[in-house]
Amino acid sequence: MAVLELRDVHLTYRTAQGPVPAVRGVDLSVDGGEVLGLAGESGCGKSSLVASVLRLQPRSATVTGQVLVGGENVQTMSWRRLRAVRWGEAAVVFQGALHSLNPIQRIGRQLVEPILLHDSAATPRTAADKVAGLLAQVGLPETHADSYPHQLSGGQKQRVMIALALTCDPQVLIADEPTTALDVMVQAQVLELLVGIARQRGMGVVIISHDLSVLATTCHRVAVMYAGRVVELGPAQELFEHARHPYVRALARAFPTIGEARSRYAPAGLPGDPPFPDRLPSGCPFHPRCADAVDECSSVDVRLRPAGPGRVAACVHVGAGVG
Ligand SMILES: Nc1ncnc2c1ncn2[C@@H]1O[C@H](COP(=O)(O)OP(=O)(O)OP(=O)(O)O)[C@@H](O)[C@H]1O
Numbered sequence: 001m002a003v004l005e006l007r008d009v010h011l012t013y014r015t016a017q018g019p020v021p022a023v024r025g026v027d028l029s030v031d032g033g034e035v036l037g038l039a040g041e042s043g044c045g046k047s048s049l050v051a052s053v054l055r056l057q058p059r060s061a062t063v064t065g066q067v068l069v070g071g072e073n074v075q076t077m078s079w080r081r082l083r084a085v086r087w088g089e090a091a092v093v094f095q096g097a098l099h100s101l102n103p104i105q106r107i108g109r110q111l112v113e114p115i116l117l118h119d120s121a122a123t124p125r126t127a128a129d130k131v132a133g134l135l136a137q138v139g140l141p142e143t144h145a146d147s148y149p150h151q152l153s154g155g156q157k158q159r160v161m162i163a164l165a166l167t168c169d170p171q172v173l174i175a176d177e178p179t180t181a182l183d184v185m186v187q188a189q190v191l192e193l194l195v196g197i198a199r200q201r202g203m204g205v206v207i208i209s210h211d212l213s214v215l216a217t218t219c220h221r222v223a224v225m226y227a228g229r230v231v232e233l234g235p236a237q238e239l240f241e242h243a244r245h246p247y248v249r250a251l252a253r254a255f256p257t258i259g260e261a262r263s264r265y266a267p268a269g270l271p272g273d274p275p276f277p278d279r280l281p282s283g284c285p286f287h288p289r290c291a292d293a294v295d296e297c298s299s300v301d302v303r304l305r306p307a308g309p310g311r312v313a314a315c316v317h318v319g320a321g322v323g
């Protein structure tokens with residue numbers, strides 16, 4: 001059953017220079033126990049999409065469409081309900097979150113706080129017990145409850161951030177580049193941990209990463225975004241091995257041998273830069289960079305089409321025998 005469902009979600013920032021349509025009609029769903037990867041070049045709208053899930057978009061942004069967490073629309077619920085849903089139903093580990101731990105507060109204290117705030121039945125004793133359990137679940141010794149953030153390594157801090165997101169037993173956990181600052185071995189451990197916890201708790205997890213090899217090995221399905229939209233979605237391994245969308249093919253080529261030395265995500269062989277959301281080209285937004293573009297691509301903006309079992313892709317060639 002879907003614990004998170006996005007239906008035709010748009011997010012537009014209002015700026016002095018005019019509207020910036022950062023998310024332009026995204027449909028996605030994540031089942032309990034499922035790990036969904038979200039990829040795409042910098043600026044394609046991943047973090048903006050995450051913001052919409054907990055209604056954390058800035059005041060300058062307008063969101064339309066439906067964002068359903070456990071069937072309830074986050075974007076239209078009361079503030080009171082929203083406060084309960086944040087942490088309680090859906091939690092986010094933010095991009096660069098390692099630095100958001102309070103440097104002068106012990107780890108245990110920081111983990112106890114949301115429990116006491118959200119669970120009226122919790123006592124300092126039961127909250128402390130829960131924190132000990134959470135630390136164990138993320139593979140940290142209980143004694144770390146007494147540590148300050150500076151006494152932990154980057155990987156340990158990231159485990160604390162995951163424990164923090166789990167404090168109120170959410171059904172949905174979103175991790176926005178949870179491993180960017182970590183070395184490859186620790187990265188793998190943290191992701192394995194997330195996947196294990198998702199399975200164990202039946203929680204839906206969304207992992208955003210620039211590292212496609214990480215997504216290919218840890219996620220059930222992957223969605224790739226370009227210029228504010230999902231351009232391809234499908235089972236992780238197949239998606240990268242036999243990408244249907246030329247953009248995804250180019251990205252996959254940048255990670256030729258998954259499992260071998262990983263380069264930082266730099267789409268080798270892909271000319272140009274992604275477009276600015278307020279200056280999108282006509283037709284398919286990828287067509288100026290696309291090796292397979294035909295005349296039609298500069299005028300027809302193709303939406304997602306069936307592209308095999310459990311797969312969709314937004315390309316004029318898909319379904320026409322070329323994809
Ligand atoms: N507060 C804001 N006001 C105006 N434009 C914004 C704002 N935040 C983001 N944007 C623009 O929205 C677009 C999407 O940004 P977003 O942060 O969602 O991308 P991203 O896919 O998460 O990128 P990255 O991989 O670098 O984290 C970008 O063009 C960005 O410049």
Ligand SMILES: [Mg+2]
Pocket residue numbers: 046047048095176
């Ligand atoms: Mg981002």
